[in-house]
Amino acid sequence: MNFEDESMTTFTCNICxxxxxxxxxxxxxxxxxxxxxxxxxxxxxxxQVLTTELFxxxxxxxxxxxxxxxxxxxxxxxxxGYVSRLAHRIAYKNTxxxxxxxxxxxxxxxxxxxxxxxxxxxxxFEHVASPVSLAFENARRLLKPGGVFVFTVPYFHPGERxxxxxxxxxxxxxxxxxxxxxxxHLRNVKKNGDIQYFHDLVYHGGPGTTxxxxxxxxxxxxxxxxxxxxxxIKVYLDPEPNHGIYWPLGHSxxxxxxxxxxxxxxxxxxxxxx
Numbered sequence: 466m467n468f469e470d471e472s473m474t475t476f477t478c479n480i481c482x483x484x485x486x487x488x489x490x491x492x493x494x495x496x497x498x499x500x501x502x503x504x505x506x507x508x509x510x511x512x513q514v515l516t517t518e519l520f521x522x523x524x525x526x527x528x529x530x531x532x533x534x535x536x537x538x539x540x541x542x543x544x545x546g547y548v549s550r551l552a553h554r555i556a557y558k559n560t561x562x563x564x565x566x567x568x569x570x571x572x573x574x575x576x577x578x579x580x581x582x583x584x585x586x587x588x589x590f591e592h593v594a595s596p597v598s599l600a601f602e603n604a605r606r607l608l609k610p611g612g613v614f615v616f617t618v619p620y621f622h623p624g625e626r627x628x629x630x631x632x633x634x635x636x637x638x639x640x641x642x643x644x645x646x647x648x649x650h651l652r653n654v655k656k657n658g659d660i661q662y663f664h665d666l667v668y669h670g671g672p673g674t675t676x677x678x679x680x681x682x683x684x685x686x687x688x689x690x691x692x693x694x695x696x697x698i699k700v701y702l703d704p705e706p707n708h709g710i711y712w713p714l715g716h717s718x719x720x721x722x723x724x725x726x727x728x729x730x731x732x733x734x735x736x737x738x739x
Contacts, residue, residue, distance in 0.1 A: 476709030479512045479525040480504050480547050485709060492711040499709070502546045507617060510710050510719045511587055512547055514701050518613040518721050519555075519583065523705060529554035538583030538612075539568060570600045578606045585615045587719075588669065591677055595637045597630070601693035610726035614695065615719060620681040623716040628682035630689075634663060642666070642676065651676070683716060695722035 475486045483501025497503040516524040519536060526547065537556040540548055551557045560568035568577075570586075571593060584604055593600045604614050622628040634640070640653040651663040667677040683700070690698050702718045704711045712718045 474706060474709070476707055477525070478502060478504055479509050479516075479523070479708040480550060482525060482527055487709075489711070492709060492713075494712075494714075494717055504544075504546055506710055506712070507587065507719070508544055508547055509708050510701060511543075511585060511615060511617070512551070513705055513708060513710055514615050514719045514721050515551075515583060515585060515613070517701075518615065518723070523708065525708070526550045526554060536582045538581045538585070539607075540585040541568065541570065541587075541589045543585055543587055570603050573603045573607060579609055581607050582609060582612045583615060584608060584612075587615075587617045588619065590616070591618045591679055591681065592669070592675055594640075594678060595632060595634070597679065598689060598692060601689045605693045605695060605724055608724070611723060614690075614722040616686075616690075616722060617717070617719045618681050618686065619717045620683045620686050621716055622682040622684065625682065626684050628684050630682065630685040631680045633667070633678055633680070634661075636661065637678075686720065690720070690722045695724045697721075697723040697725075 472489060473486060474489050474492070475484065477484050478499040478501055481499065481502035481504070483499055485498070485500050487498055487500075491498045492506055494507050495505050497505055499509070512526060513523045516522065516526075516529065520529070529551075532554045534556050538558075540557065540559045542561050543559050545559070548557060548559045558566060560566045562569060568574075570589075584607060586604070590597060590600055604616075608614060634651065634653060636655045637653055638656050640651055642649055642651050644650075647664065649666055651666060653661045653663070655661065669675045669677055687698055699721045700718055701721065702712050702715065
């Protein structure tokens with residue numbers, strides 16, 4: 466089926482198995498489009514990419530049979546709608562930055578290095594404090610060789626090379642977010658001792674740790690993954706009509722990244738740009 470030839474589409478949610486008939490215009494990255502679990506295109510794409518990378522085919526969660534408790538991985542503040550279901554099929558533990566079970570991707574436990582078959586990070590790295598390169602490197606360190614990093618962030622400039630990440634706070638060092646009569650502001654003490662104040666902060670989904678630290682381009686995401694040592698990188702931009710997955714804007718689709726045994730950071734790479 467070609468989505469653009471129709472105004473309506475029917476799909477079966479790969480998270481909850483609900484059959485849906487909806488307007489194709491509702492298949493946007495962040496709009497709930499499953500009448501059963503309320504999943505978005507982004508949420509269903511996580512299942513699409515994870516199952517494809519682990520099992521060779523895009524599967525609904527219910528199709529992971531028999532269960533594979535030997536496949537072990539973590540999510541980073543992931544949506545419970547797919548975490549709770551996947552946890553019955555594979556060893557999937559959701560983790561958080563601010564509560565237990567806690568994983569700080571910028572300061573990982575050395576005992577966890579090389580222990581995971583997969584990591585899922587969906588719209589997290591745009592909120593990680595600088596330098597974000599450390600978060601990408603630590604994701605690779607947590608994985609076993611051949612393990613997969615399933616990754617999403619909002620990114621822009623699809624297909625354009627050389628467009629770097631825009632850091633909202635390029636000199637971030639010692640910082641706090643406080644409130645005054647004008648609302649929240651970020652106070653930063655630079656390494657040289659100078660003090661900066663930033664107002665009109667951008668939040669994703671609410672205040673607090675959801676502050677937008679940066680805006681990625683597609684090229685800069687790929688470059689960060691390459692520098693971290695990932696040598697197989699794939700952008701999942703193709704639609705999957707049967708599961709209601711569609712990327713009409715051509716950007717911010719999920720990415721799968723793997724590395725071979727003994728691949729060092731910034732080593733020789735094999736990768737697939739779009």
